[in-house]
Amino acid sequence: MKKTILLLVFILGLNGNAQQADVKKTITSFFEGFHAKDTVKIKAVCHEKMMLQSVVEGVKSSRLVDEKTAEFYASFSTFPADLKFEEKILGYTIQIDGAMAHAWTPYEFYVNGKLSHSGVNSFTLFKENDTWKIIHIIDTRRK
Template identity: 65%
Template sequence: MKNLLLLIAVCFTITVNAQKAEIENTVKTFFAGFHAKDTMKIKSVCSEKIILQSIMEGQKGTRFEDEKPAEFYKSISTFPADLKFEEKILSYNIQIDGKMAQAWTPYEFYINGKFSHSGVNAFTLYKENEVWKIIYLIDTRRKKQ
């Protein structure tokens, strides 16, 4: 009986770790597309119904904004070719419940090698046809490092 319980626990751990790796790879694909200004790559891991929101903290207070997916994709595709930006993900905290997952990713954002802002991304994902898709993304943005 103990061996059976141990086997079940090991199989469960392997399955959860595999799921977490899939979710992390989905987020990494999103950022690979973002850094390459490749909207097709970003769209490949996002639901057509994705919701995008931001909370921006600044000297004049805090703003909460919605962004339409079409505007988001258009803004990425129109970045100047010489503009270099990098969103450095500092860690991944992934939680899963069935077909839903949450990835919490603190980050630092750099433009042309210079610190711009930091915050946290909160990705909500849905497993659709055995593929994890980003259905919701909200981030915080603050200038202080």
């Protein structure tokens, strides 16, 4: 009986780790597309109803900014070809409950090799047809 319980706990633990790895893979794919300015790759991991928001932190106050998903995708075509940007993810904290997942990812954002700002991304994902899709991204931004 003890062996059966231990085996069950082990199997459930492996499933949880696999689910977290799948969530992390979805976010990694998002950033691969982001850095390559590849909206096709980005859209492949984002839900059609995805919401984008930012909390922009100022010295005296902060403000919440909404971004339309279509404008986000369209913005990539306006970037100069020589513009290089990189969002370095400093870690992942992932929580999953059924078909919903949340990932907390501190980051540093670099433009042409220089630190522009830092903060935290908060991703909410939905598992649809056995595939994790990003449904909400909100981030903090501070200089």
